[in-house]
Amino acid sequence: MTAAIVAQGLVKRYGETTALNGFDLEVAEGTVLGLLGPNGAGKTTAVRVFATLIEPDAGHAEVAGLDVVRQARQVRQTIGLSGQYAAVDEMLTGQENLELLGRLHHLGRRGARSRAWELLERFGLTEAANRRLKEYSGGMRRRLDLAGALVARPKVLILDEPTTGLDIRSREATWETVGELVSGGSTLLLTTQYLEEADRFADRIAVIEHGAVLAGGTPDELKNQVGGHRLEVTLSRPADLSRARSVLASVSAGEPVSDAEGHLSVTVTAADGVLVDGIRRLDAAGIEVVDASLRRPTLDDVFLALTGRIVEPPIESSSEKEAQEVVR
Amino acid sequence: MSSLVWAVGDGMVLAKRNLIRTLRMPDLFMSSLIMPIMSTLLFAYIFGSAIEAPGVSYREFLLAGVFVQTVVFNSVITGAGLAEDIQRGIVDRFRSLPISPYSVLFGRTASDLANNVLSLAVMVLAGLLVGWRIDSSFGEGVAGLLLLLAFAYALSWLLAVVGLSVRAPEVVSNASFMVIMPMSFIANTYVSPEGFPGPLRVIAEWNPVSAVAQAARELFGNTNPAYPPGDTWPLQNPIVASIGWIVLILVIFVPLATHRYRKAVRR
Numbered sequence A: 001m002t003a004a005i006v007a008q009g010l011v012k013r014y015g016e017t018t019a020l021n022g023f024d025l026e027v028a029e030g031t032v033l034g035l036l037g038p039n040g041a042g043k044t045t046a047v048r049v050f051a052t053l054i055e056p057d058a059g060h061a062e063v064a065g066l067d068v069v070r071q072a073r074q075v076r077q078t079i080g081l082s083g084q085y086a087a088v089d090e091m092l093t094g095q096e097n098l099e100l101l102g103r104l105h106h107l108g109r110r111g112a113r114s115r116a117w118e119l120l121e122r123f124g125l126t127e128a129a130n131r132r133l134k135e136y137s138g139g140m141r142r143r144l145d146l147a148g149a150l151v152a153r154p155k156v157l158i159l160d161e162p163t164t165g166l167d168i169r170s171r172e173a174t175w176e177t178v179g180e181l182v183s184g185g186s187t188l189l190l191t192t193q194y195l196e197e198a199d200r201f202a203d204r205i206a207v208i209e210h211g212a213v214l215a216g217g218t219p220d221e222l223k224n225q226v227g228g229h230r231l232e233v234t235l236s237r238p239a240d241l242s243r244a245r246s247v248l249a250s251v252s253a254g255e256p257v258s259d260a261e262g263h264l265s266v267t268v269t270a271a272d273g274v275l276v277d278g279i280r281r282l283d284a285a286g287i288e289v290v291d292a293s294l295r296r297p298t299l300d301d302v303f304l305a306l307t308g309r310i311v312e313p314p315i316e317s318s319s320e321k322e323a324q325e326v327v328r
Numbered sequence B: 001m002s003s004l005v006w007a008v009g010d011g012m013v014l015a016k017r018n019l020i021r022t023l024r025m026p027d028l029f030m031s032s033l034i035m036p037i038m039s040t041l042l043f044a045y046i047f048g049s050a051i052e053a054p055g056v057s058y059r060e061f062l063l064a065g066v067f068v069q070t071v072v073f074n075s076v077i078t079g080a081g082l083a084e085d086i087q088r089g090i091v092d093r094f095r096s097l098p099i100s101p102y103s104v105l106f107g108r109t110a111s112d113l114a115n116n117v118l119s120l121a122v123m124v125l126a127g128l129l130v131g132w133r134i135d136s137s138f139g140e141g142v143a144g145l146l147l148l149l150a151f152a153y154a155l156s157w158l159l160a161v162v163g164l165s166v167r168a169p170e171v172v173s174n175a176s177f178m179v180i181m182p183m184s185f186i187a188n189t190y191v192s193p194e195g196f197p198g199p200l201r202v203i204a205e206w207n208p209v210s211a212v213a214q215a216a217r218e219l220f221g222n223t224n225p226a227y228p229p230g231d232t233w234p235l236q237n238p239i240v241a242s243i244g245w246i247v248l249i250l251v252i253f254v255p256l257a258t259h260r261y262r263k264a265v266r267r
């Protein structure tokens, strides 16, 4: 399989800040890559390099086999970009905005018009088609901006937080449209804050922090990296917590995490029978359990484990964060 | 060759977008019509009646100056418009499209030229109303107006560089006025620079605005022996000097604006 997007050792500095610091990436043609990372990790900066908006200080990047610096013009012919903030013209109507982009993609007057209507329909904006963007809600703007990225049916689609600020229906509609494009052979690079979305829609995920990729792989690979399943129990009497901790220590692979309300969570080594075993042991110790579950690690766990480890070296604060996560 | 055709075509598409925007902001649009009318009337009545001169009236001498100053001030719109597009991320979007940087800048300057045509038209009408006349031929009169437009167009590129460098739209008009205020006043726009103190006089005599104002006066037949142009070369040969300035400004600022545009990203 050929790579649609390649980055090797990208470096981008803004004064004192190093936004990209040896960023490597490879996205296979026809696949979806989700770029995850905390605020300020460098996601938008990477997106801007691929979209030819900024030139890296060092390193090398290619989109569809074209160098983003030396062949910027050809790269622009193959990409569709929707940036982190909607880039729409407030004074133009939705239809005019899309038609303008169609004209600039040289679809011709008629081609641009029909493509605009197609996309307006796709994104549920036909009724707002003749209203100016300044009268659009935030989510409508976002949808129009996304539609703008699709005008030329790009081979490589680059979306920076495409679904932030969208309601569930719009998010689903977005994924449907984008999914069709990808099944038609296009490649998608997206950044997102919604981990469950990345889990569902991305073929591969790259977790980025401080301008470099910490880990990459399929969602399953990443989850396995974080470790096994989690056993979560809720005690009816929070006072039993410390006893419960020592009881469960025998089945856990790591330090149990708990909070004052009686929630307890431990990473377990083997999934088979551990749920029943754990409850039996607690029961034998006379500890009453109101809820118990065994769950696979989520991308949230991956994200926390990977970025938490780097951002907050002391174990204390990272387990505190995990504890909050468990409560949720 | 064909890429040039595309660049011009894309530029026209973008110019149309800019014009639609202007028309949809009625307060902005009205003020761009009222401002030139107001300057014409104010200057004509306040200064024009204060200073008496033999032959051609001071009012007639003055109006070419008002015309030049208005189109110079209008060029601020170019920089402000670009800065606004950068801030709203529109330039990011345009820069991710397969269009030439010239298209965007050409589109911008072209729509500002259209704006200047309109300004000049209302000023000519207001001028005729207060007694200003083209005392030469029709052809020369038209040439004078075209020269003013060409100069305004060149300045748009200069102010585009300001807009692309400063970026925050709020700052652009201040930064622009720092360029164009001295440029339009240390000149022969309203008075003959004869009486200016030493260095100011030199600046005024070599100021492109002076050359253009003087050229317009000559072409309109509004020269007045009471306000001699001065004997430096550009003011003795104002038409050639004006064309020279216009070409020079374009040669410097078209590439500079393009270079700046290629680097412009929203922050």
Ligand SMILES: Nc1ncnc2c1ncn2[C@@H]1O[C@H](COP(=O)(O)OP(=O)(O)OP(=O)(O)O)[C@@H](O)[C@H]1O
Binding pocket: A014, A017, A018, A019, A037, A038, A039, A040, A041, A042, A043, A044, A045, A046, A084, B266, B267
């Ligand atoms: N134009 C700029 N000037 C100065 N610093 C910048 C600029 N753009 C980005 N940075 C810095 O580079 C780093 C990476 O920023 P970037 O926008 O790529 O992060 P991000 O991962 O997209 O974050 P978020 O999730 O908040 O969108 C940050 O520290 C940011 O402050």
Ligand SMILES: [Mg+2]
Binding pocket: A043, A044, A045, A084, A160
């Ligand atoms: Mg970002």
